[in-house]
Amino acid sequence: MHDARYESAVLDLLMSHRSIRAFRDEPVPAGALREILRAAQQASTSSNMQAYSVIRVTDRNLRSELAAVAGQQQYVVTCPEFLVWCADMERLRIAAGLEPSDMSCNAEAFTIAAIDAALAAQNAAVAAESLGFGICYIGAIRNDIAKTAALLGLPPRVAPLFGMCIGRPDQAPLMRPRLPVEAVLHENRYDASAYADAVADYDNAHAAYLKERSGGRQSAGWSEQMRERLTRPPRRIGRFLKEQGFELTD
């Protein structure tokens, strides 16, 4: 399993991730897409349930409608490959030969399916980047999650989680710094006492990053951006999930 050549290559690759939003006009070869999906499938999955589906969107009109949901992000239309990753309890229901009333589709089931989808998608992202492609996750397909689900013909017990653009990068954006490890890692018990200092340090690093990226026009700290974002009207997906058969109060 282990091989010395992995060490630096894999860590370098993971550490050099940045989201790509401009792509060269070059298709992703079918063989590469298949390798990306096979790598996705090899990720861990809860009790081997593999509770996710991937919708590959090749239809340009459909891409445009999804881009409209996603706040007119045009790379949703123009990227060489666009995949929508979905939580999927329906394939399991069909495979097991069960009626909807015979199985539970509660908060645990949604959590399993969302995590399964995300683990697989991140393997896909890493595989794609290892092949020289760039990727960008598109959470904004949840701006109108019911519309996205209708566009993709999703049956009950399937919910769209996020899109993913894949293609050859046509940009080399700056790396966005992350929180200090100390702000994310706790030992034995959750401890918020390191947050004030860690966030202050990060605000400075983030402001410097934004200033460089924007040519001096922006310089917000992270906590300022988060305050702005958290006080905006949030996306609402709870009603859709319930209508789709996920009983999240259970």
Add this chain to the structure above:
Amino acid sequence: MHDARYESAVLDLLMSHRSIRAFRDEPVPAGALREILRAAQQASTSSNMQAYSVIRVTDRNLRSELAAVAGQQQYVVTCPEFLVWCADMERLRIAAGLEPSDMSCNAEAFTIAAIDAALAAQNAAVAAESLGFGICYIGAIRNDIAKTAALLGLPPRVAPLFGMCIGRPDQAPLMRPRLPVEAVLHENRYDASAYADAVADYDNAHAAYLKERSGGRQSAGWSEQMRERLTRPPRRIGRFLKEQGFELTD
């Protein structure tokens, strides 16, 4: 970003993943753990919210209590490192200086946080495997999610999602086959018409795998295992999530 040496090394690594449940009695060096966590942090995150926390459990008594929640999986106690990955909206609230009533902690927020945590965790898994460690996700900490949260002192708006064992492998388990790509991938619209054939093929492959792994004692197909699992009483985490401040109906 791209380097030819990545291609085969990274794909080989991703394709050779299997969960490890027996570990050599050797610590994970502090520097390696830090690299694993830094790689985790570099994963994509929704609007840079980084809405997750990691609790590193070093206390043996705490490990034993978590193992008891997780159906007495003894490798939770004995593995060199045990991390609990949590959905975390509380650090954002603190950083943004908001009162709980000033922000939404709805189904969208939970989904963002669960996906952020899973993307980071999968990068950690890949990084760990690239360094020659083995990992195993432990979803069973959700068997009694309220107990797990209490043991780790999690405040409101933080929910434990899964554990992760890390250490040098002391076993070389068989690779578990996955569903055919055709059963997971759809084009433009969700289409269940390929399921019957794909699941029948997979049932055969899965039965062969189980037979080899068990020395002939087991040979269940996947759909049979899924039927058994889906008709068992499920884990229930909905009430805990609500009490923890996640309003999943919204």
